[in-house]
Amino acid sequence: MTERTELLVEVDGLTVDFTAGAGGAEDTVRAVDGLSFALAPGRAIALVGESGSGKSTVAGALLGLHRGTGARVGGSVRVAGTDVGGATDRELRALRGAVAAMVFQDPLSSLDPYYAVGDQIAEVYRVHTDAGRRAARARAVEVLDRVGIPDAVRRARSRPHEFSGGMRQRALIAMALACEPRLLIADEPTTALDVTVQAQILDLLHELRQETGMGLLLVTHDVGVAAESVDEVLVMRHGREVESGPVAEVLATPRDAYTRALLAAVPRVDGPVTRTVPAALSATATGTVPAERSAEVEPLIEAVDLRREFRRGRQTVAAVDGVSLTVAPGETLGIVGESGSGKTTLGRMLVRLLDPSAGRLTYRGTEIGAASEKELRPYRRELQMVFQDPVSSLNPRRSVGESVADPLRTAGVLDENAIHARVRELLERVGLDPDRYDRYPHEFSGGQRQRVGIARALAAEPRLIVCDEPVSALDVTTQAQVVALLAELQRELGLALVFIAHDLAVVRQVSDRVAVMRAGRIVEQGTVAQVYGAPADPYTRQLLAAVPVLDPVAAAARREARAALPEAVPGAAREVAVA
Structure with a gap:
């Protein structure tokens, strides 16, 4: 087992309760119930489950985002040695962004529509460093270029609505990378994106992890996305762990019936075609x-x-x-x-x-x-x-x-x-x-x-x-x-x-x-x-x-094949036309 001092994330018996209702009719909802897991530097783990399973609640707990919301958080959460539950507000501010950063599902709700994307990244960088305005702007351009935004100097002056969905997600990742965090938390970062843009974002996360050695916590309902991106997977249901382990093992030989049902529901592009074209339609099958x-x-x-x-x-x-x-x-x-x-x-x-x-x-x-x-x-x-x-x-x-x-x-x-x-x-x-x-x-x-x-x-x-x-x-x-x-x-x-x-x-x-x-x-x-x-x-x-495919070995091979394509290197060139 990995030594305690080497772990980047340690979660032990985490519980999160929310209170719903008013006027004496309040109900307590347990969103996370006794969850435990660990993450070492440079490794990646996916929290997988349906909506309402508690995945995003766990992600928020790692950064202390439930503080001041009325939620009751129990158990222990440590990130890079910081006890999140016992940390002061000042310690939490130092943790967020500089040590651990989060990329949310909806970039439009995370980016201010009135300010240029580069200015927003620069502001995050200045909050956590002693950099001046010029150095912060240079850093913003640097990280935008790193995540594949073409012509980063010019696009840094663009506002969020001038970016496509995939480019906005890249901008959020750039913002998260600005202070070189040791942990990146990505909450459904590819939901509703095109498959090609999704593949580019997942490839980018993989490259960044290899280059920087940062840890990755990926929250997703898409099992195929998990197969493409992580070393381990933890399946959640109703706030509890259903099963966990190496991604190849869990996806190939799931032990729990819920995991098997989750995998069975994933649509595939391989396997037999279940629908057949009626004979009367054969004359128009080509669309002519x-x-x-x-x-x-x-x-x-x-x-x-x-x-x-x-x-x-x-x-x-x-x-x-x-x-x-x-x-x-x-x-x-x-x-x-x-x-x-x-x-x-x-x-x-x-x-x-x-x-x-x-x-x-x-x-x-x-x-x-x-x-x-x-x-x-x-x-x-x-x-x-x-x-x-x-x-x-x-x-x-x-x-x-x-x-x-x-x-x-x-x-x-x-x-x-x-x-x-x-x-x-x-x-x-x-x-x-x-x-x-x-x-x-x-x-x-x-x-x-x-x-x-x-x-x-x-x-x-x-x-x-x-x-x-x-x-x-x-x-x-x-x-x-x-x-x-x-x-x-x-x-x-x-x-x-x-x-x-x-x-x-x-x-x-x-x-x-x-x-x-x-x-x-x-x-x-x-x-x-x-x-x-x-x-x-x-x-x-x-x-x-x-x-995405459910076989991690095949997913890795496909990632290498995409990297070999010239158009896959910048990754975002196609999106410029969409923006």
């Missing part, structure tokens, strides 16, 4: 539009040379540039691509939430691309969309039941009693308690809110639902439940689905055919077996190479 098509393969919706332009100052930018595709009744078409590829814009045009700038859009044989709102009215109920963020698409001041009822009231064919009964039926159908009709969105988990969004889309009795990143921010088990729900509803109701995502493994799991988008265009489309088994376009191969 034949000159003659029999009645049995008539598409539900068809786009031909669809284009959408946006004005940016004096420039015109084509977000979607000449896209042609078809979706048949009962079929799932997956659309994959990185941020800025035009996926969401295309999806919104398919349900006419956005007007095409050019091209033709046909639904059930009728041209709707140029139709007026009055002409679209008969089709509005049949074309629905489930959005990526149910929080922003649900009114926080209205109950979820009322939000689901909106399409029914708009249709005007049911009285209030019938509407209420139908909403309860829909809530139950998507796996929610109908008695929660009067509850508000903030009272539901992320996966439950996504189910509310699906129920609202179903209320209109649609024929086509466009799902825009419906599982991107969910943990793997909740993600698997939502995906299974959509598949079940599709079988029962004969729905056609367009499933938009940056996660290639999820798209493979749910789709009959797949279209790959880049810079507003479809670079490749075909059946799942064709696109994943024998990708024709280099961009598709690049995307597939970046998908």
Whole structure:
């Protein structure tokens, strides 16, 4: 066993209790329950588990972030020899940033939108050192360059909104590195990032650990991310350790049933294809539009040379540039691509939430691309969309039941009693308690809110639902439940689905055919077996190479292969165009 003096992190019997409620009805919730682990310098450990398992609470306890919040922290936490529980405020300030630094999940909530990124990094550096303004600015440029921000001198003067998501995450890592900490705590640092950007961030963390010898505590719900990044893994559930050990051992031969269930829920890009393309769709499997098509393969919706332009100052930018595709009744078409590829814009045009700038859009044989709102009215109920963020698409001041009822009231064919009964039926159908009709969105988990969004889309009795990143921010088990729900509803109701995502493994799991988008265009489309088994376009191969795998040995080999590619060295060059 490693000697006590050599350990960077020592956690022994950690408990964290939060108090909820008011007015004499307070309840105590134990978020972390008797957790113990250790981390040596230069090593990496991942805390893995679903939302609510206590992972982020543990990460916060290492820096004393629960002090002053009303939380009760028990047990012992030592970081680089500092007793975090018994440290003074001054000692904690010295620990944070200079000895241990944290990278949070959402860079936008961690970066001040009013100040240049370089100035924010420089300020952190000055707080923990005696450096002057000029030296601090130079250090900010140095660390931005180190994390792969191109033209770091110029970009240091940019504000956070001028960076892409991946570049903002790099900027947070640069801020954490400014004072050369011995421990880096990364809390879901790649959630909702494109697979290629995620791979770049994970590769960067690996390189930094090798170069500096710092320890890494990685918090993640993605088991594949853990396989790519760490030496050991600790699986958490309900605040407790389920099992822990070397990452290869835990992922290859998990002892606990929960760990096995967690691994089983992870979508894979290898293994057999579970969905098959119906025979009637074979004529359109490549996405081409034949000159003659029999009645049995008539598409539900068809786009031909669809284009959408946006004005940016004096420039015109084509977000979607000449896209042609078809979706048949009962079929799932997956659309994959990185941020800025035009996926969401295309999806919104398919349900006419956005007007095409050019091209033709046909639904059930009728041209709707140029139709007026009055002409679209008969089709509005049949074309629905489930959005990526149910929080922003649900009114926080209205109950979820009322939000689901909106399409029914708009249709005007049911009285209030019938509407209420139908909403309860829909809530139950998507796996929610109908008695929660009067509850508000903030009272539901992320996966439950996504189910509310699906129920609202179903209320209109649609024929086509466009799902825009419906599982991107969910943990793997909740993600698997939502995906299974959509598949079940599709079988029962004969729905056609367009499933938009940056996660290639999820798209493979749910789709009959797949279209790959880049810079507003479809670079490749075909059946799942064709696109994943024998990708024709280099961009598709690049995307597939970046998908995390559960085998740490294979993950290491893929990391070395990415490092050998010229475009992988700077890592962020591609993101400049997206920013």
